Amino acid sequence: MNDSDPQRVVREELEWEPSVDDAHIGVNARDGIVTLSGTVNTYAEKLAAERVAARVDGVKAIAQELEVRDAFMRPEGDDDVARRCTEALSWTVTLPKDRVKVRVEHGWVTLSGELEWNYQREEAFEVTRKLRGVKGVINNMTLKQRPTPSDFRERIKAALVRNAQIEANGIAIHTDGSKVTLTETVPRWSERYAAEYAAWAAPDVMDVDDRLTVI
Known part of the structure; x- marks a missing residue:
């Protein structure tokens, strides 16, 4: 092109x-x-x-x-946005009660605290990003450390192969404890997102370093 x-x-x-x-x-x-x-x-x-x-x-x-920049609504106060975020998080059944902390400054929401799984961290982000008055979300949630299984890399590789959206043969997986690094190339940007999501879905993953290149 x-x-x-x-x-x-x-x-x-x-x-x-x-x-x-x-x-x-x-x-x-x-x-x-x-x-x-x-x-x-x-x-x-x-x-x-x-x-x-x-x-x-x-x-x-x-x-x-x-x-x-919403031209049709009055500016939201940070206290209103914080209250809205807190209420939305409390109503989300996939999130443990009172584990997500919220700070709002000039419409930017910062989430902090510790959770068990990355899907919970993503859920907290999804819940707050859709709320009125939110200009951005900084997700500083951390994950609780758990023992790493010996077949960590193979389980992630199998997950990539099962995903129809991903050309897994072009992806290299490196593990260091609970950290996963993805390298090499993918043909589309959407595959890069899908590969990162698949790596995060593996049990005990605490960090994913996505170094895939779109060619």
Whole structure:
């Protein structure tokens, strides 16, 4: 693809995606790097726009310059946003009670605390990112240390092979205790996301270092 092709396709994908209002989103592409600029109404919409761009063939990286700016609502106070986050987290049955701490500054939410599983950490992020008044989420949740099984690497490799979205043969897996490093190449940005997700899903993974290159 030349530079104009991913730019055009990303624009078309943004127009097609119902969860994104692309009226104020600018798209620029150069050497496989797509820059998203302009404004959106919510943080959830900002992340959705990034996912749309990532699934386009030829996109190797994304520069995220979108700002969250809702022109139709009054500015939210940090206390209102914090209260909304706390209530939403307390109603989420997959999260242990009172384990997620919330701090809000200028609309940016910081999550902290310790959880058992990465899916819980991702759930806390998903719950808060969709709330009104949230401009961004910093996920500082940590995972509780557990013993690492001896067949750690093979279990992750098997998970990658089972995933129909991933060309597992092109991915190298390195383990160091409970840390997993993914290297080598994948053909699409969406496969990189899927590989990282599959690695996180393995029991006892505490950290995933995604060094995969999109070619």
